[in-house]
Amino acid sequence: MWRIHMNKLILTAILVSVVLFSGCNNGNNKQTEYVKQPVKVKVEKVKKGEFIKKLNYKGTVSPWKRANIGPDVSGRIDKILKKEGDVVRKGALLAQLDTTTMELQKKQVEAALEVANASYKDAKLNFDRIKKLYEKNAVSQMQFEKTQLALEAADTHKKSAETNLNVLKHTLKNSYMTAPFDGIITSKNHEEGDMINPMMGMSTGVLTLMDLSKVKINLNIPAEDIEKVKINQHCRVIIDTLPDEQFPGKVYSKNLAADPVSKTFKVDILVPNPEIKIKAGVFAEVRIEISKKEDVLLLPHSAVVEEKYVVLYNDGKAKVIEVQVGDKNEEFFEILSGITRGQSVVVEGNYDLKDGALITIKEGE
Numbered sequence: 001m002w003r004i005h006m007n008k009l010i011l012t013a014i015l016v017s018v019v020l021f022s023g024c025n026n027g028n029n030k031q032t033e034y035v036k037q038p039v040k041v042k043v044e045k046v047k048k049g050e051f052i053k054k055l056n057y058k059g060t061v062s063p064w065k066r067a068n069i070g071p072d073v074s075g076r077i078d079k080i081l082k083k084e085g086d087v088v089r090k091g092a093l094l095a096q097l098d099t100t101t102m103e104l105q106k107k108q109v110e111a112a113l114e115v116a117n118a119s120y121k122d123a124k125l126n127f128d129r130i131k132k133l134y135e136k137n138a139v140s141q142m143q144f145e146k147t148q149l150a151l152e153a154a155d156t157h158k159k160s161a162e163t164n165l166n167v168l169k170h171t172l173k174n175s176y177m178t179a180p181f182d183g184i185i186t187s188k189n190h191e192e193g194d195m196i197n198p199m200m201g202m203s204t205g206v207l208t209l210m211d212l213s214k215v216k217i218n219l220n221i222p223a224e225d226i227e228k229v230k231i232n233q234h235c236r237v238i239i240d241t242l243p244d245e246q247f248p249g250k251v252y253s254k255n256l257a258a259d260p261v262s263k264t265f266k267v268d269i270l271v272p273n274p275e276i277k278i279k280a281g282v283f284a285e286v287r288i289e290i291s292k293k294e295d296v297l298l299l300p301h302s303a304v305v306e307e308k309y310v311v312l313y314n315d316g317k318a319k320v321i322e323v324q325v326g327d328k329n330e331e332f333f334e335i336l337s338g339i340t341r342g343q344s345v346v347v348e349g350n351y352d353l354k355d356g357a358l359i360t361i362k363e364g365e
Helices: 002-036 100-135 141-174
Strands: 039-045 047-069 075-080 093-097 176-178 183-188 207-222 234-239 242-254 264-272 283-300 309-314 317-322 324-328 332-337 344-348 359-361
Touching: 039 309, 047 183, 047 264, 093 207, 100 141, 141 176, 207 242, 207 283, 234 264, 283 324, 283 344
Parallel strands: 039 359
Antiparallel strands: 039 344, 047 207, 047 283, 075 093, 093 176, 183 207, 207 264, 234 242, 234 283, 242 264, 283 332, 309 317, 309 344, 324 332
């Protein structure tokens, strides 16, 4: 009985060993089969194209022109003729002060000027008459000098009245606020009936006018990059509020002296804005083109391993080759040698691929 029991135990142990060995063996077969499966990769053809190197900076959009529309004299605002969003032409009347008092003053000054002109005319006639008599020794020198002084006094009085009238005309003219350039009213800062006094440091004006037909983007460029930036260099501009669009621009100006605190150089980028899509005050990313090469071999960064190797797709197998890279930008490497146009290069799944490894192109690529 004991012997039968031992035989059963031995038989069970043998069966378990067989099952375990079989399971391990099946696992190895599966692993072997997995290793032999081709690696799925994405490929692209080597192409030639335009290679552009850029500097990227953030800046703030400013209007091409900006003016705070206000009078040079104090007074009460009588009329505001334009509202926010209105497009205006140079010379258009935008607002005016109450000129009732100034019109009355103008009439008074004009009347005073008429009196002064009449007095001057009489003094001149009297002077001319006395002068002729004095030349004939018919009147004394004292009489002559007296009429001469009277003429000078009348002339001074006349000129003073003329000056007063000119000052009042200037005041009246500046009570009418006109557009100094074509633009858009971007803000209304006062209401009709408000008192305004430019001598009190009021800088906002009655209205704000901006020329947004083109805009400036103000950049601060560090010293190590400023020599790469040239006037009229082309740029691509992305506005924060319009992330899906790119706008062409160019370098308009750059300072020749660094800011004493930040040690950066101010650079202005000019961007045409005929449709007024770009608003003032928003942030923008500027990509300044500092160099451009035509008809060069290009590969995306993902295609170049360790900036030295690429993997070619060669009839279902990987072929690792060494290439010589040139310059690079945010997207591409310039390839100087090692591959030719039209070859299929692995751009995804190329890391750790060995030469001769089986590869297959992903479906839909």
